[in-house]
Amino acid sequence: MKRALTLVVLIVIPSIILAQGTVTFGSSSMGLVQQWSSSSDSTLVPVPVSGGYVELIAASVGTALNPLGDYGGSSGFVPAYFSLAGFLAANPGWAVPYAGTLGATPLAPVPIAPAPGRFFGPTATIANIGTGADADYVVIGWTGPYPTYDAAYAADQVNPNSSLLGMSAIATTHTGDPSFTPPTPSVLLSVTFQGITLAPAVIPEPTTFLLAGLGALSLLLFRRRG
Numbered sequence: 001m002k003r004a005l006t007l008v009v010l011i012v013i014p015s016i017i018l019a020q021g022t023v024t025f026g027s028s029s030m031g032l033v034q035q036w037s038s039s040s041d042s043t044l045v046p047v048p049v050s051g052g053y054v055e056l057i058a059a060s061v062g063t064a065l066n067p068l069g070d071y072g073g074s075s076g077f078v079p080a081y082f083s084l085a086g087f088l089a090a091n092p093g094w095a096v097p098y099a100g101t102l103g104a105t106p107l108a109p110v111p112i113a114p115a116p117g118r119f120f121g122p123t124a125t126i127a128n129i130g131t132g133a134d135a136d137y138v139v140i141g142w143t144g145p146y147p148t149y150d151a152a153y154a155a156d157q158v159n160p161n162s163s164l165l166g167m168s169a170i171a172t173t174h175t176g177d178p179s180f181t182p183p184t185p186s187v188l189l190s191v192t193f194q195g196i197t198l199a200p201a202v203i204p205e206p207t208t209f210l211l212a213g214l215g216a217l218s219l220l221l222f223r224r225r226g
Contacts, residue, residue, distance in 0.1 A: 021132045021175020022101055022186035025056050025110060025121035031193035032117035035143055039161040039200045042074065046117025047198065052143035052164075053109040054119050054196070055084075056097055056189075058126045058135050061172060063093040068140055068167040076200035077165050082157075084140075084149045097124035101178045101186070109147060123186045125178075132177025132184060139168040141196050156201045164198035 027033065033054060034044040059065070068087055069079035081087040088094060096106045103125050110121035129135045142152035144163040152163035171193060176186040 020102075020125050020127045020178075021129055021135060022123055022125050022178055023097070023135075023137075023173055023175055024186045024188050024190075025097075025107065025119075025124050026188060026190050027118050027120075027193050027195075028190040029118070031190060031195040033112055033119065033141055033196050033198065034117060035164050035198040036076070036200060039076075042199070044197060047112045047141075047143060048116050049113050050111055051116075052112050052141060052198065053147065054112070054139050054141040055109040055149065056107060056121075056124060056137060056139055057088075057094050058097050058129075058137040059091075059094040060129045061134050061136050063136060064091070065094060065136075065138070065170060066090050068138075069165065071166075071197070071199060072202055076202050077198070078202045079153060079165055082150070082153050093128075095127065097126045099124060101125060101183075109149075126175055129175065131179055132175055134172055135175055136170050136172050137189070138170055139193065139196050141166055141168075141198050143198055153201070153203070156203050160203070161200050163201065165201045166196050166198040168196040169194065 033047045033052065035047050037043045037045050066080070068081060069077050072078045081090065099105050099107045099122055101123055107124045110119045112119055114120065126135045140149060142149060142163045142165050144152060144155065146152040146155055146163055152165060155162035173189055173192045174187045177184045
């Protein structure tokens with residue numbers, strides 16, 4: 001029995017490890033990272049070099065996604081989550097890819113560089129999609145010197161319009177297969193990335209969240225008494 005179990009483990013573990021594909025996280029002039037000109041002017045301009053960051057989130061094709069937020073027309077971007085962890089927790093199957101080929105460290109946000117509206121990041125490994133299979137992905141972004149989405153959101157709470165936020169539409173990409181002999185190269189995301197718009201974040205003040213919570217609690221108590 002133990003030998004049979006050991007054999008199953010030896011077969012399954014390599015399959016799990018190899019269930020992944022590789023991409024190169026970069027963009028082209030056909031998929032720019034753009035921002036509102038100001039908090040009151042929705043005219044789009046490329047995010048300047050070192051003026052913001054983008055982060056890659058990916059999943060197997062067809063995985064349901066609750067957006068990071070919604071674009072409210074003339075009002076800007078209305079985020080639904082104040083942290084990346086909260087966003088990922090609400091979206092099982094979506095995750096930050098790993099850095100490198102067969103990596104183990106999550107890919108860090110990539111700054112806008114070397115040209116306005118453009119970014120060029122390293123190779124990333126998307127896990128749990130099937131070896132070399134296609135993957136769905138989105139790119140989230142923000143402006144300012146903040147190294148993470150959480151920090152950009154927090155800055156907006158303290159000082160509105162400190163950072164412009166946004167999320168791209170879902171795109172699908174092929175991936176490279178590092179386990180193939182010979183390995184197939186990582187796939188450039190610049191081929192499928194159509195760009196992203198960063199807009200003023202419409203974030204309710206903490207007191208608004210508190211009042212909303214108290215209202216929901218009062219309604220619950222009222223229904224129980226009834």
